[in-house]
């Protein structure tokens with residue numbers, strides 16, 4: 568084993584990991600395309616795009632060249648009172664890509680913080696309009712919006728960390744996704760009952776990611792948007808996971824013809840290369856902050872916001888969406904995932920199979936030995952990281968049909984092994 572591994576591991580604290588019992592992490596030395604190369608010489612096919620970020624695969628030469636050029640000219644400068652070309656071009660391009668008048672971009676460095684900024688925007692929006700009592704947020708069962716305190720309070724209370732941190736988080740309101748008529752009446756009633764105190768509804772449009780790859784249809788999303796308008800509550804679309812093609816369109820909201828008041832973006836924004844996030848507001852949201860009162864200004868400002876290297880990477884990533892057939896690749900992945908994962912539904916211990924865009928999920932029933940599943944996938948030469956009771960695939964969009972077939976075959980094999988033991 569290399570020195571950096573043996574000497575460094577005792578000083579590292581890994582995320583969501585019981586350090587007493589977890590399998591040791593794998594040492595990575597390089598990435599290329601859809602492949603992760605390990606220090607021991609093995610190669611894994613990546614089925615989850617490094618937490619759903621690496622949409623163009625790894626080490627795309629166009630992004631590398633853009634970042635290298637930016638590094639030589641202007642790696643970073645503070646973004647208060649100073650601006651630079653990579654951020655302004657990126658803001659302009661995001662505004663052009665997003666629907667309607669979603670046109671004001673606030674840059675941060677992570678998805679959770681992008682959601683925090685959306686919450687501040689929504690709450691300050693109403694305060695600036697003389698409605699300071701409108702400050703609570705509605706979220707949905709199975710939601711995931713981040714790991715910071717304000718965003719944890721918007722995650723599914725059973726799947727999330729509510730019990731661990733009870734009493735330390737803001738108290739928000741959970742709703743069921745209004746997927747049928749009676750749930751729609753209930754959602755409507757909830758907005759009517761609490762409307763006077765609500766700042767916003769927040770949703771991961773069409774696919775709820777970390778809460779288990781739960782999917783709902785465009786009509787449900789359209790109903791939520793319409794109810795928000797009717798009850799004068801802002802709609803925040805957390806497209807951190809769905810944005811940039813993952814669900815099939817550039818943004819999931821497009822499929823339902825929904826224009827949210829605020830959109831959060833991150834994960835694939837830089838093509839999986841550098842940390843960056845954006846909270847994008849409609850014109851009327853921005854205009855509520857314009858006044859003679861300094862306290863009416865948006866009160867947020869991360870030190871590394873709008874980092875030029877990250878913005879250059881994001882601009883290069885958007886170039887690739889223009890130059891290379893990403894959305895067609897997503898459609899092909901969707902068709903192949905549907906074909907090749909459907910037979911998993913017949914296995915014992917499988918509760919269901921769901922596919923949407925470049926997302927394929929197999930929900931398991933019964934006891935799930937995550938550690939064993941993860942080990943088996945690595946032994947088969949693929950990198951997957953199932954969570955809860957869901958094994959999912961979210962490959963880079965550039966994956967070949969052969970590599971994707973290797974991923975789906977490995978999933979079928981490991982789940983068949985599990986079925987044989989049930």
Ligand SMILES: *Cc1c(COP(=O)(O)O)cnc(C)c1O
Pocket residue numbers: 676677678679680682711712713714771776777805806807808833834
């Ligand atoms: C990942 C994710 C976040 C949090 O992003 P971080 O960069 O991990 O803070 C928020 N919302 C959604 C929908 C996500 O998938």
